[in-house]
Amino acid sequence: MRGVIVSTLVLVFFLGVAGAGAGTIFAAAATEPRALFDGKSLDGWTVVTDPDKDASVTWSVRDSVIACAGKPRGYLRTNESYENYRLRLQWRWPEKPGNSGVFVHGSTADKVWPHCYEAQLAAGNAGEIRANGGAKFREESKPEDKSMPKLGDSSERTAGEWNDYEIVARGGEVVLSVNGVRQNALTNAALRSGWIALQSEGAPIEFRAISIEPLPAEGTGRPTAVPPATTMERPDGPKKKAPTP
Numbered sequence: 001m002r003g004v005i006v007s008t009l010v011l012v013f014f015l016g017v018a019g020a021g022a023g024t025i026f027a028a029a030a031t032e033p034r035a036l037f038d039g040k041s042l043d044g045w046t047v048v049t050d051p052d053k054d055a056s057v058t059w060s061v062r063d064s065v066i067a068c069a070g071k072p073r074g075y076l077r078t079n080e081s082y083e084n085y086r087l088r089l090q091w092r093w094p095e096k097p098g099n100s101g102v103f104v105h106g107s108t109a110d111k112v113w114p115h116c117y118e119a120q121l122a123a124g125n126a127g128e129i130r131a132n133g134g135a136k137f138r139e140e141s142k143p144e145d146k147s148m149p150k151l152g153d154s155s156e157r158t159a160g161e162w163n164d165y166e167i168v169a170r171g172g173e174v175v176l177s178v179n180g181v182r183q184n185a186l187t188n189a190a191l192r193s194g195w196i197a198l199q200s201e202g203a204p205i206e207f208r209a210i211s212i213e214p215l216p217a218e219g220t221g222r223p224t225a226v227p228p229a230t231t232m233e234r235p236d237g238p239k240k241k242a243p244t245p
Contacts, residue, residue: 033088033213036078036196039064048110049074049200058200066207068100068200073112075103075197083193084217087167089210093159097123098203101130104169105191108133117191118199119167119176124154126163127176127183136190148184155181162208171218 036044041061049055053072060067066076089102099122106116113132120128127150131137137145155178157163166177174186198207 031214033086033211035211037066037208037210039208042066042076044079045076046079046110047074047076048112048114048197050112055200064208066198066210067094068198068205068207070098070100070200070203070205072200073202074200075112075114076200077103077106077110077197078195081107081193081195082169082212084170084215085168086213086215087165087169087196087211088213089165090162090208091121091165092157092162092206093123093203094206095159095204097159098205099123099201100203100205101199101201102165102167103132103195103197103199104167104174105135105189105194106197107191107194114197116194116197117174117186117189119165119174120150121165121199121205123159124156125150126154126156126165127151127178127181129174129176129184129186137186138188139190141190148186150176150178150183151185152181152183155179155183168215170215 038044039061042059047055047059049058050072053074055072055074058069058072058074059076068076087102087104091100101118101121103114103116103118106114108115111133115133115135117135118130118132120126120130122128129137129148131141131146136143137148157179164179168175168177169192172187172189172192174184174189175182176184196212
């Protein structure tokens with residue numbers, strides 16, 4: 001998309017088995033969790049930011065942690081797309097708590113903000129689900145329906161402590177749990193597959209222990225596969241390189 005800066009990092013290897021097409025995400029034989037972050041680099045991820053903004057210092061890796069400076073606005077997304085999975089990650093606020101999120105089911109051209117669901121991380125509101133970039137919760141949802149409030153009181157830990165996020169996306173369901181507490185459940189979702197992203201939205205935040213586990217598709221008893229998301233590059237000039245940690 002014109003005006004959107006996308007930094008493409010090294011593409012991680014695809015999982016494949018005999019009979020599976022190139023770029024298969026969860027082939028039938030892949031049933032174990034795997035890391036989405038290798039703890040050393042941002043290989044397999046792409047940086048997207050506001051037009052004409054410099055994201056060279058927004059994302060970095062240190063001590064097996066992805067550190068986000070919070071500015072400029074944007075996100076760090078996987079180069080692969082997924083469906084039917086359990087995503088686990090940890091996050092914390094190293095300074096004053098602020099705003100961020102985890103995007104799932106992203107599938108269209110990169111922009112700020114993309115067409116996806118957001119598992120909210122705004123301090124005190126982790127567990128809300130938002131529909132971003134024109135996405136709908138359900139096919140019949142009204143355009144103004146953009147938020148599904150969390151189910152209960154905040155289950156987040158004190159700033160500086162690590163929190164656990166579990167996001168289960170299976171068929172038409174998206175279920176969020178914060179530190180073991182179920183905080184939201186979307187059913188009959190309009191979006192069911194796509195890339196995953198971490199959001200930069202104003203405040204420093206850190207992520208670690210990011211893993212994905214394939215889940216059986218509804219009624220099949222085995223994992224399914226979708227093709228990878230297309231990596232978009234800025235059409236009006238060379239892509240910018242992400243910083244080397």
